Amino acid sequence: MVRITAYGGVDQIGGNKILLEDRDTRVFFDFGEPFNMTENYFYEWLKPRDRFGLRDYLHFGMLPRINGLYDADMLEDTDMSHVPPEFDAIFLSHMHFDHAWHVKFTDRKIPVHLGQTADTIRKSWEYTGASVYFGEHDYRTFRTGSKVKVGSMEVEPIHVDHSVPGAYGFLVHTSDGCVAYTGDLRVHGPRADMTREFVSKAAREKPIAMICEGTRVSDADKREVLSEKGVEDRVRKLLSTHAKLAAVSFYPKDIDRMRTFRDVARATGRKFVVSSKVASLLESLKTDKNIEVPDPMKDPNMLIYVRTGMSRPYAFEAKYMDKLGSNDHIVDSEYVAKNQNQLIYHTDFSQLAELIDVNPSPGSIFIRSMSEPFEEDDVQDEVLRNWLSSFKMGFHQAHASGHASKGEIFSMIRSVAPQVVIPVHTEHSELFHRCGRKVSCPKQAKAFDLR
Numbered sequence: 074m075v076r077i078t079a080y081g082g083v084d085q086i087g088g089n090k091i092l093l094e095d096r097d098t099r100v101f102f103d104f105g106e107p108f109n110m111t112e113n114y115f116y117e118w119l120k121p122r123d124r125f126g127l128r129d130y131l132h133f134g135m136l137p138r139i140n141g142l143y144d145a146d147m148l149e150d151t152d153m154s155h156v157p158p159e160f161d162a163i164f165l166s167h168m169h170f171d172h173a174w175h176v177k178f179t180d181r182k183i184p185v186h187l188g189q190t191a192d193t194i195r196k197s198w199e200y201t202g203a204s205v206y207f208g209e210h211d212y213r214t215f216r217t218g219s220k221v222k223v224g225s226m227e228v229e230p231i232h233v234d235h236s237v238p239g240a241y242g243f244l245v246h247t248s249d250g251c252v253a254y255t256g257d258l259r260v261h262g263p264r265a266d267m268t269r270e271f272v273s274k275a276a277r278e279k280p281i282a283m284i285c286e287g288t289r290v291s292d293a294d295k296r297e298v299l300s301e302k303g304v305e306d307r308v309r310k311l312l313s314t315h316a317k318l319a320a321v322s323f324y325p326k327d328i329d330r331m332r333t334f335r336d337v338a339r340a341t342g343r344k345f346v347v348s349s350k351v352a353s354l355l356e357s358l359k360t361d362k363n364i365e366v367p368d369p370m371k372d373p374n375m376l377i378y379v380r381t382g383m384s385r386p387y388a389f390e391a392k393y394m395d396k397l398g399s400n401d402h403i404v405d406s407e408y409v410a411k412n413q414n415q416l417i418y419h420t421d422f423s424q425l426a427e428l429i430d431v432n433p434s435p436g437s438i439f440i441r442s443m444s445e446p447f448e449e450d451d452v453q454d455e456v457l458r459n460w461l462s463s464f465k466m467g468f469h470q471a472h473a474s475g476h477a478s479k480g481e482i483f484s485m486i487r488s489v490a491p492q493v494v495i496p497v498h499t500e501h502s503e504l505f506h507r508c509g510r511k512v513s514c515p516k517q518a519k520a521f522d523l524r
């Protein structure tokens with residue numbers, strides 16, 4: 074009997090923690106943090122006290138109380154006692170916060186399986202992020218084509234297209250048949266072929282269940298939908314007649330978007346200036362033969378920005394700072410200020426203050442190349458707008474989502490034709506009833522048996 078229990082990703086976008094049990098084999102698929110997990114009890118500087126491991130998280134029920142799952146160090150200051158691991162493995166579909174972050178709480182003796190590229194991203198994230206650490210696990214990497222045997226299950230990862238490289242869906246071969254898990258995916262990105270491959274391989278297995286993401290399954294989402302090519306076309310058109318600074322913000326792990334801006338820079342005779350953090354990730358990924366990433370140290374259309382006046386810079390940043398003045402790919406705010414009309418300058422919300430030194434001339438533009446805020450009264454958005462109006466900068470939106478639309482998701486489901494669909498990573502599981510297959514909506518931490 075195969076049993077599925079969702080401990081996260083239920084009626085919410087993100088935080089997937091999906092347990093699959095087959096006979097004595099127990100495996101988690103993803104172990105992420107929900108985006109809104111702490112919002113009821115913590116706010117801004119009021120944060121759970123990480124020095125006490127899981128103490129504050131368990132107090133408010135933010136993580137499930139499951140024996141044999143958490144690390145002894147994480148339980149030391151809690152009312153739960155540590156017992157040896159009762160789980161065989163954790164598989165991560167990709168290295169986004171809402172799918173991977175809580176691995177840091179799990180027992181270091183439970184092996185963590187993830188894509189090779191995903192593991193490179195993990196290491197880069199730990200290197201460049203303040204207090205980012207996923208724990209001392211046995212990280213085992215896979216690629217498409219790998220088949221990983223865990224007890225009575227065999228897990229087959231298949232690459233999918235998403236807004237981060239190294240993203241996978243899984244075909245889990247159990248004693249009762251195949252369970253397909255989509256992870257996060259899309260079919261409007263540059264590697265839609267990978268998602269299609271996942272769908273056709275899943276279809277061939279005639280799955281007994283399909284655990285399916287539904288981020289954009291909604292009747293009310295009015296946010297604009299562009300493809301990656303659409304982002305490129307829009308920004309290129311915008312810059313073809315624009316003679317001032319173009320500042321852009323995007324998710325730091327969205328490598329497709331970096332390529333897009335590099336291409337736009339090339340086409341419009343500009344240079345694309347990325348932060349040291351982005352440059353550091355690109356440099357790590359350069360070692361991965363299986364993906365092609367721009368090289369900011371060599372690409373004639375790219376530059377790396379270093380902050381000045383930092384008394385204690387991070388190691389990754391210091392590495393670039395040391396080369397300021399001796400390497401013409403490394404620039405500071407003085408350079409950006411002087412050459413602003415020839416640049417696409419990457420910034421993000423937390424780095425907006427650099428604009429004071431960059432001093433964009435009035436009429437410069439800011440392109441937000443990430444999701445629009447969900448709420449109309451978003452505080453962060455209001456602050457951003459104040460900055461832009463203070464600099465008299467114009468605002469533009471150009472983003473391609475990492476997720477398939479409702480129609481695309483339903484069409485994938487119809488192609489795969491599973492016996493039952495289990496919606497996760499969605500706020501609208503009730504809409505899945507229109508997908509044309511039998512649907513079973515999971516309930517938080519409630520196990521249900523397949524067949």
Ligand SMILES: [Zn+2]
Pocket residue numbers: 167169172235257475
């Ligand atoms: Zn994701």
